[in-house]
Amino acid sequence: MQEEEFLRSVRTTGTSLGINIPNEIIKLLKIKKGDLLRIKVKKIKE
Numbered sequence: 001m002q003e004e005e006f007l008r009s010v011r012t013t014g015t016s017l018g019i020n021i022p023n024e025i026i027k028l029l030k031i032k033k034g035d036l037l038r039i040k041v042k043k044i045k046e
Helices: 023-029
Strands: 011-013 016-018
Touching: none
Parallel strands: none
Antiparallel strands: 011 016
16 A cells, blocks of 8 residues: 655644645545545644
């Protein structure tokens, strides 16, 4: 299975926090609505 890394800042969406997946990654991995993704989270800056 293909794997990609990217950096994004966290944003607020209602009462939750979220990130956007870049279009290049979506196209490269052929991600679509309903796909199950493994997400690894690592804070790199305080």
